[in-house]
Amino acid sequence: MSTGLIIALIVIGAVLVIAVAAFLALRARSPRGGRDLRRRFGPEYDRAVARHDGDTKAAERELNQRVERHGDLHPEPLDPVRRERFEARWAAAQELFVEAPRAAVSEADHLLAEAAEARGFPDSSHYDDQLSALSVHHAVHVQGYRHVHRLAHEPDGNGVAEERTATEEMREAMVEARELFEDLVGAGAGGADKKGSRGI
Structure with missing residues (x-):
């Protein structure tokens, strides 16, 4: 065999190996669908x-677009002082809930937006884009x-029964939101300082 042929x-x-490696890397980076x-x-x-x-195809197309758009985002850690400030504000919002549930929910909405933005997610003035990135x-x-967010931006209800129902829904929303809040502020320390659940 000649040297040129070798x-x-x-x-x-080498070109084939590089092409296969690139294909596998690209395939591993983006979800293929379904499972x-x-x-x-x-x-x-x-x-x-x-x-x-x-329509699962349409849903999977949407989710793949979210991954393509936000999958490479690497959230920044929070410094300890900033994390403590966020935690203090969340504790104050939980205390406020007893006297003013709607104000507490509104504060929780602001805190989640600010904490996400502080971690490097899209600007809080673009709620849909921020939510999309957070979902990834x-x-x-x-x-x-x-x-x-929905409760913080809907008008007040009327009537005692409606108010009781709304207050219970706001309490549930605060409990749900606390999970994301703890993910956002706790992840700044590698999750080690993540607080346990506290009741409202």
Whole structure:
């Protein structure tokens, strides 16, 4: 075999190895659909399917777009002082809930937006974009943010029974939202300082 032929075979082999490696790396980076997306997004996958009236292809297209857009985002850790400030404000919001549930929910909404922005997620003035990015990195708990945001921006109800129902829903939203809040502020310390659940 001539030296030229050997060099050509080595070059072709190297190109094939690089092409296969690139293909596998690209395939590993993005969810392929179905099971991979369901595993990555959990309950968010089911919400997307429901939002698309059961059309799993459309839901998976949407979720893949979220991953393509926000999957490379690497949340920044919070410094201890900032984390403590966020935790103090959350504790104050929980205490406020007893006297003013709606004000507490509104504060929880602001805190989640600010904490997400502090970690490097999209700007809080772009709620949908921020929620989309959070769903990629915190899919299990993002519903809490969605819930408090909706309640914080809907008008007050009328009537005692309606008020009691609304207060219970606000309490549930605060409990759900606390999970995401703890993910956001606790992840700054590698999760080691994550607080345990506290009641409202």
